[in-house]
Amino acid sequence: MYQSVLVTGASSGIGEATAIHLAHKGFRVFAAARSLDKLMTLSGLGGGRITPLAMDVTDEASIAAGLAEISDGGGALYGLVNNAGVSVMGPVEEVPAADWRRQYETNVFGLVNVTRAVLPQMRAAGRGRIINIGSVAGRIAAPFQGAYASSKHAVEGLSDSLRREMGPHGVKVSLIRPGFINTPFGAQEQDELERYTGGAYAEQINIFKAWHAKGHPNAVGPIVIAEAVHHALTAKHPHSRYTAPAKFLGLLAMRNLLPSAIVDRVLERVIGLAGVGKKPTIK
Template sequence: MHKPVLVTGASSGIGEAAAVTLARAGFRVFAAARRIEKLKAIEGLGEGRITALALDVTDEGSIAAAAERFKAEGAVLYGLVNNAGISVTGPIEEVPLAEWRAQFETNLFGVVAVTKAFLPAMRAARAGRIVNIGSVSGRLAPPFMGAYAASKHALEGFNDSLRRELAPYGIKVSLIRPGFIHTPFGGPEQEGLSRYVGPGHPYSERVAAFKAWHAKGHPNGAPPSAVADAIAQALTAARPHSRYTVPASVIPPVMLRNLLPSAIVDRAFAATTGIDRRKEAAP
């Protein structure tokens, strides 16, 4: 009863929905993020089973402190939900290397570091679940989201290696691939794209077209509760899937990406996002 679960990035969006859903399903939830005041606010939504935990996944000291705090609570982690993430947008050529590194620090190395911190106790217990929040962009890489797509592709590889390494220890590993979800995630993505629209930016017109398409995505996306339900399934099913793609409407594009030649997928991408109708004026 009340198996302990740690959810990273629980101060907003999918992580917040997951923390509340899991607490209401009977898990004892450690809701972790940098904005502790936001976490304190959701403590009250979890029937007394949510504990706020300050955690920056890019800071080893912060991860060690969170792991210590967890130990002090006398809890052995059953579930780890690696959800914290950011999205760096813009043309590959123009996004500064420091931002590429920041993208990977959070979305990949943050996941690796948190997993390494909590795994020894889970392995010793010979039970548990790890749920990594990937993205449809981890299979279908959109233009002007190269840093984000690369980080989520890397996470797919991490997820598969981890699942195969941990199988003998009774720890099951799943990846959730959300499509567009209605959370604040799209705001910084839009701001990022804006920085590359205008005079002097060689991809300006196509970035503007992509930005206009993307602007409709998150507001019309599935609710974060849909992803929270998939996370709950991955944590409770006797035989969890290795992957959950949410919502179901994004399963066909992911499947077609696996079946069709890249040239056709490229044309479909360009047509869907509107970037094929634009020609860049600048050299």
Template sequence: MSASAQTWFITGSSRGLGRAIAEAALAAGHRVVATARNPRQLADLEASYGDRVRAIALDVTNPGQARAAVAEAVEAFDRIDVLVNNAGYGYFGGVEELTDDAIRAQIDTNVYGVVHVTRAVLPIMRRQRSGHIMQISSIGGRAATPGLGAYHLSKFAIEGFSESLASEVAPLGIRVTIVEPGGFRTDWAGSSMEHATPIDDYAPTVGAMRAVLNSAATPMGDPAKAAAALLSIAGRLDAPLRLPLGSDAALMLRGSYAANLAEVDRWAHVSRATDADDVTSEQLAALERMVKGLGAGASDAPLDVAAQS
């Protein structure tokens, strides 16, 4: 194992993208703390990689378990270089079709789970003055479709939480990347997906989306290539705040952003009409300069999907 080997802490490591990331990190010579509700599903990784992998039971909705898992990781490997908050699932159903309990459960795992693990790791990375937090969001954290309201609620929340976090921890040497996958060849839309009881009136909207999810179309994304993309940016000084994964993600997000900007422009006269009468041109100019400054670190280069794959 080289001196540049990193310690990765990955939630939801038993299958799907989390499993692919764990396998790729181990194959690259890194140390991995692989967590799952049932760590017995990770026994093969322990058998193959020995003391470079530690399988830990973790229910991310339990903040005490999150703190204990992080403490065990640090005891085993002394540090945590990369946190991948991957644990989560989708719940399909129209907003009216969802139960209160289903919405709470979606938020508990997809939002509070990320919050608990992130907060448990932050003191370690602060002490190190280094680290990279990768939040597995989704194109569904920036663009919404019918039938996934609870899922979008959770992923939009993670986007805002992580963007705020990124600005707080950057001076401490800690980077945050929000990973926005498109469709990947995992069981996200299969056995991992939970479903609400349909209401017939929503057949043209929610039902149409359900048909898409149930179709035989094979997703474009390769989990192994997604894992390789994340390994390629881990710890980089120029790591992006947001990283769409997959050609579908890049295309859908570009379309969504363009539509959003067009609507902002269309209704700008209404937006401006709400300014107080004493707002000056100097104030508006200062605001424009501040907004440009906030975006100064963003790259204007076209997204190279092939390079990410």
């Protein structure tokens, strides 16, 4: 019998690649997103082991209905991949309150909603795997990423607590930190940044946007994350954290080892923001 895994946010990018990869590896995959239409192409893939599922992670009734559909199909969930996410970009000052809430509703509360809904069955079974998709931005926050990076910092803390709570119950929790990955996410972030190109932070935003535009299309594809998810689901002792691609480990080491003032200067230089917006000294 194949083990069942629920992947949220599977209509595109990392979630889609993960659903296909896991199905090829023999898992029975429930691939969830808000609209079934966008998921239909998946149903013929992965040896027929992918079942599309309508599920909005911000809506508890929709999660309950999705989970009921899974149990009607027979079998408890072995794994949950909390992947659904959106990115709200822009200056902390200018991003409207509704967008801050939208960011947290999906990336934080949505992840919590789905996790809370599957935990009773995993705890009862005395086994299970939960894999949260965080971000390198959950450890190192660039400017104009305040909403997104803080939501992923929350996922870091939540993953640590949950791992320590669920260990005694046989449920293993891993966090995966993607760096830049070539998915539609990058274009969505560009659209977000575009909204602020004429505002009070125009000069900085335009430089940041140009730097960001180079990052995503040149990035690796989502299979590197799908492989990390597979490891977290199948290894006897999964890592508590995975960072992929590996080149981002250097950035995280810098963040951990160097004083913040130096990290700030390095980021400014990398992005092209060094000296930008500095007021001339009055003598």
